[in-house]
Amino acid sequence: MPSADPLDRREFLRRATRAGLGVALAGGLAALSFDASGPSASPPERAKTGLPDFSLPQAAGRIAVARGAVRRETLWLALQALGGIESFVGRGDRVLIKVNAAFASPPILSATTHPDLVFELARLCYAAGAASVVVTDNPINDPASCFALSGIGPAARRAGASVVLPAESLFRPVSLEGARLIRNWPVLTGPLAGITRLIGVAPVKDHHRSGASMTLKNWYGLLGGRRNLFHQDVHRLIAELALLVRPTLVVLDGTTTMMTNGPTGGSLSDLRETRTLIAGTDPVAVDACGAELLGKRPEDLPFLGAAEKAGAGTVDFRRLSPREVAA
Amino acid sequence: MSLRSARRASQIFFTVLFFWFCVVATLGERFTELSGWPVNLFLELDPLAAIATLLSTHTLYRGLLWALLTVCATILLGRVFCGFVCPFGAMHQFVGRLSLRGRPTALRLEKNRFHPAQNLKYVLLAFFLAAAALGPGGGGSLLVGLLDPLCLAQRSVNLALLPFLERLGIAVRGEPRLAREALAIAAVFLAAILLNLHRPRFFCRFLCPLGALLGLLGRFALLRIGRTPEACTGCTLCERSCEGACEPTGRIRTAECVLCLNCLADCRHGAIALSTRASAAGEIPLPDPGRRAVLAAAVAGAATVALGRVGGATGATWSPSLVRPPGALAEEEFLSRCIRCGQCMRVCPTNVIHPAGLEEGLEALWTPKLDFRAGTSGCQHTCIACGRLCPTAAIRPLRLEERLGTAEFASRGPLRIGCAFVDRGRCLPWAMDRPCIVCQENCPVSPKAIFTRPVYTEVRLAEPLIVREAAGERIGLAAGRLPPGRFATGDYYVPLPSGRRLRIRAHGEQAIELAAAIPEAELPFSGSALSIAIRLQQPYVDPERCIGCGVCEHECPVLGKRAIRVTAENESRHPRHRMIL
Numbered sequence: 001m002p003s004a005d006p007l008d009r010r011e012f013l014r015r016a017t018r019a020g021l022g023v024a025l026a027g028g029l030a031a032l033s034f035d036a037s038g039p040s041a042s043p044p045e046r047a048k049t050g051l052p053d054f055s056l057p058q059a060a061g062r063i064a065v066a067r068g069a070v071r072r073e074t075l076w077l078a079l080q081a082l083g084g085i086e087s088f089v090g091r092g093d094r095v096l097i098k099v100n101a102a103f104a105s106p107p108i109l110s111a112t113t114h115p116d117l118v119f120e121l122a123r124l125c126y127a128a129g130a131a132s133v134v135v136t137d138n139p140i141n142d143p144a145s146c147f148a149l150s151g152i153g154p155a156a157r158r159a160g161a162s163v164v165l166p167a168e169s170l171f172r173p174v175s176l177e178g179a180r181l182i183r184n185w186p187v188l189t190g191p192l193a194g195i196t197r198l199i200g201v202a203p204v205k206d207h208h209r210s211g212a213s214m215t216l217k218n219w220y221g222l223l224g225g226r227r228n229l230f231h232q233d234v235h236r237l238i239a240e241l242a243l244l245v246r247p248t249l250v251v252l253d254g255t256t257t258m259m260t261n262g263p264t265g266g267s268l269s270d271l272r273e274t275r276t277l278i279a280g281t282d283p284v285a286v287d288a289c290g291a292e293l294l295g296k297r298p299e300d301l302p303f304l305g306a307a308e309k310a311g312a313g314t315v316d317f318r319r320l321s322p323r324e325v326a327a
Numbered sequence: 328m329s330l331r332s333a334r335r336a337s338q339i340f341f342t343v344l345f346f347w348f349c350v351v352a353t354l355g356e357r358f359t360e361l362s363g364w365p366v367n368l369f370l371e372l373d374p375l376a377a378i379a380t381l382l383s384t385h386t387l388y389r390g391l392l393w394a395l396l397t398v399c400a401t402i403l404l405g406r407v408f409c410g411f412v413c414p415f416g417a418m419h420q421f422v423g424r425l426s427l428r429g430r431p432t433a434l435r436l437e438k439n440r441f442h443p444a445q446n447l448k449y450v451l452l453a454f455f456l457a458a459a460a461l462g463p464g465g466g467g468s469l470l471v472g473l474l475d476p477l478c479l480a481q482r483s484v485n486l487a488l489l490p491f492l493e494r495l496g497i498a499v500r501g502e503p504r505l506a507r508e509a510l511a512i513a514a515v516f517l518a519a520i521l522l523n524l525h526r527p528r529f530f531c532r533f534l535c536p537l538g539a540l541l542g543l544l545g546r547f548a549l550l551r552i553g554r555t556p557e558a559c560t561g562c563t564l565c566e567r568s569c570e571g572a573c574e575p576t577g578r579i580r581t582a583e584c585v586l587c588l589n590c591l592a593d594c595r596h597g598a599i600a601l602s603t604r605a606s607a608a609g610e611i612p613l614p615d616p617g618r619r620a621v622l623a624a625a626v627a628g629a630a631t632v633a634l635g636r637v638g639g640a641t642g643a644t645w646s647p648s649l650v651r652p653p654g655a656l657a658e659e660e661f662l663s664r665c666i667r668c669g670q671c672m673r674v675c676p677t678n679v680i681h682p683a684g685l686e687e688g689l690e691a692l693w694t695p696k697l698d699f700r701a702g703t704s705g706c707q708h709t710c711i712a713c714g715r716l717c718p719t720a721a722i723r724p725l726r727l728e729e730r731l732g733t734a735e736f737a738s739r740g741p742l743r744i745g746c747a748f749v750d751r752g753r754c755l756p757w758a759m760d761r762p763c764i765v766c767q768e769n770c771p772v773s774p775k776a777i778f779t780r781p782v783y784t785e786v787r788l789a790e791p792l793i794v795r796e797a798a799g800e801r802i803g804l805a806a807g808r809l810p811p812g813r814f815a816t817g818d819y820y821v822p823l824p825s826g827r828r829l830r831i832r833a834h835g836e837q838a839i840e841l842a843a844a845i846p847e848a849e850l851p852f853s854g855s856a857l858s859i860a861i862r863l864q865q866p867y868v869d870p871e872r873c874i875g876c877g878v879c880e881h882e883c884p885v886l887g888k889r890a891i892r893v894t895a896e897n898e899s900r901h902p903r904h905r906m907i908l
């Protein structure tokens with residue numbers, strides 16, 4: 001009564017080989033993927049250190065103050081007093097203009113960089129031989145709305161510059177050496193790729209937490225991630241930003257100053273005509289000079305002192321003998 | 328070109344147009360953006376949405392007048408909309424056709440035979456129309472938007488398909504948009520599509536309340552499908568691909584015929600015609616869902632709305648978390664208009680409008696609700712896009728002046744959609760001794776609705792600080808160590824006996840440097856205890872200024888449950904939700 005189909009030797013060997021291979025495969029896969037320690041608590045640090053330095057040593061410590069109501073004029077005058085746009089932008093340069101486009105607010109409310117300045121600056125860069133001009137910011141309100149409503153987007157395009165809106169893929173973690181706050185923090189580095197000149201353009205605005213929003217506070221707009229946390233230590237952050245971002249040139253627009261309700265403003269009654277435009281290569285000095293437009297002394301703004309102490313510039317801007325010009 | 332080819336071409340054209348209008352329904356001037364495209368066209372051609380709002384509001388709003396075109400076409404030609412125009416119908420037809428491709432004729436005949444359950448759609452129509460017409464306070468509720476084919480399709484594409492494609496990196500503008508109820512909305516859509524595997528055009532035959540309405544409207548159609556008196560051999564091939572399952576061989580059920588015209592093309596004997604004469608084999612002009620069933624459904628529809636409101640959702644127990652878009656009507660009127668098409672959500676430039684889930688009650692399912700954590704930045708107070716697009720004026724079209732409360736609206740003040748409240752147990756300066764006021768910074772109105780009051784609070788130290796010596800701007804410590812840099816942020820002060828405080832400019836472990844010199848008389852003694860105070864600006868909300876835009880809530884760094892949150896209190900649309908005098 002043996003079974004009709006007994007297991008012969010050949011069949012047995014074949015089955016045994018297959019079974020053996022199956023076991024080996026399972027065991028091999030398990031051994032290869034075995035993880036005795038489990039996931040580690042923090043992902044490995046992959047931040048790059050610092051950003052490129054865009055400042056020009058031969059132009060260090062220059063500052064000019066132009067008075068007048070027409071931005072195109074005062075910008076040109078201030079630049080002439082600094083040696084002309086040609087001393088900052090040359091043939092083939094790829095320029096990034098960092099504007100303040102934080103809010104979806106029309107130009108008349110002065111909560112954002114004025115489109116006339118964006119247009120004129122981009123135009124001058126091209127006239128000086130720039131190969132490309134890019135305008136960017138990581139605004140607080142909806143980015144597309146901000147660039148459209150502020151007029152910055154259309155003005156940039158009219159001048160032939162391209163506008164880069166922030167996208168997740170354009171941020172990379174960056175650490176600043178010796179910094180407490182900017183460590184492994186997402187920074188809008190995408191638009192900086194291939195850039196040879198960096199120009200910051202910001203309006204003068206009241207700011208309840210930091211005291212004032214000018215060219216240094218403007219670099220906040222290069223930060224991504226949960227940057228609102230930095231309000232808990234805003235002065236230190238601005239000082240660190242002053243070290244992290246070394247621009248070729250900054251332009252501080254005090255043609256109209258937002259005296260109250262900043263940094264959003266929202267009403268013409270928040271504004272005062274101050275008819276001043278400050279340009280320079282030392283953002284700390286430029287901001288210290290601009291503080292006067294808000295009726296503040298540099299000592300009232302702790303981030304200035306902290307930035308100077310960190311080696312980012314000079315608070316006592318008069319020491320740099322600013323050139324005064326008037327339209 | 329045969330009539331069937333014309334029908335196919337028309338379906339392809341309208342389906343492509345439908346998707347195109349969905350894609351371009353985003354704010355902007357470019358060709359691929361809103362820029363004047365009539366993106367509401369299909370919703371406006373939908374007579375069910377028009378009749379339901381007519382019943383609930385006794386008015387026909389703006390573009391809904393287009394529905395008259397569909398109504399007239401149906402009266403003259405029968406369900407030509409179903410066969411030639413409806414994009415949802417075209418999708419069903421396409422999938423149903425694929426499912427029966429290459430299957431034996433016997434099976435196809437079986438699948439395309441009339442089923443008595445096709446009467447269900449008339450019952451559903453009665454339910455939805457009664458729900459629309461008979462509300463507790465006059466107008467009812469437009470629950471029909473849940474099942475109306477055009478609302479369903481529009482909502483599914485707007486709130487599930489397009490966001491899903493964006494997530495895959497297709498057709499994305501900037502960052503992909505969030506769509507909160509995408510899974511549930513997509514599930515309904517996919518279920519409707521997959522039911523075609525059971526029977527072709529399942530949704531159209533059994534469920535579509537619009538199809539039911541059009542079937543009834545086509546009762547006296549001039550042109551209709553039917554048998555000619557001669558030539559029929561009884562082969563039944565004409566029923567092989569009959570989309571409406573209306574049985575053209577026998578007494579044709581005219582109300583079921585979707586004018587697919589397949590019978591016309593499939594008949595090899597010229598026995599089927601589209602003509603002004605009634606079918607030689609006789610007709611069943613009206614469906615027979617049963618008078619009792621229709622009556623019961625109507626009663627159920629009215630009762631559903633009434634029962635839904637027994638809980639008080641539109642009255643005393645209104646939901647404070649249900650913040651509606653700016654211009655939304657008072658809740659009862661809103662529900663008597665909103666067809667849940669998702670157009671407001673699609674066009675919102677900041678992606679802050681989302682479909683409400685079941686948390687806001689069945690009646691509010693998939694109606695628009697603001698979620699300030701989602702989106703790119705609260706509800707921009709200079710934007711009126713949603714009300715401009717809303718096809719039924721559930722969100723009233725506003726002028727910017729009205730929203731902002733300027734020009735002739737100055738006396739009324741700005742439109743409020745809610746009010747922000749600071750949660751003092753979660754707010755960093757209120758509860759955690761940390762400076763912040765991101766909310767105040769971002770408040771977009773002038774003067775700001777969020778203001779701050781400074782307070783100085785003694786800092787909690789690990790060990791007491793004992794003064795060694797003090798002179799001028801400097802204080803040296805004999806005991807206690809300061810954590811490096813911690814108090815040099817510009818927010819920390821040393822209080823003096825007079826009540827004055829001097830800001831700490833810098834410090835080491837045991838040395839403090841102040842921003843100004845300590846007056847002689849107030850110099851701390853050697854050996855005395857030293858305290859350090861932090862200056863905190865604590866946020867408050869001025870309800871008279873707050874418009875409920877939620878930018879503060881969006882920006883609050885307490886990310887989970889925000890420390891400042893907007894709820895519907897004080898919203899303009901409800902005088903009885905007023906909070907302040």
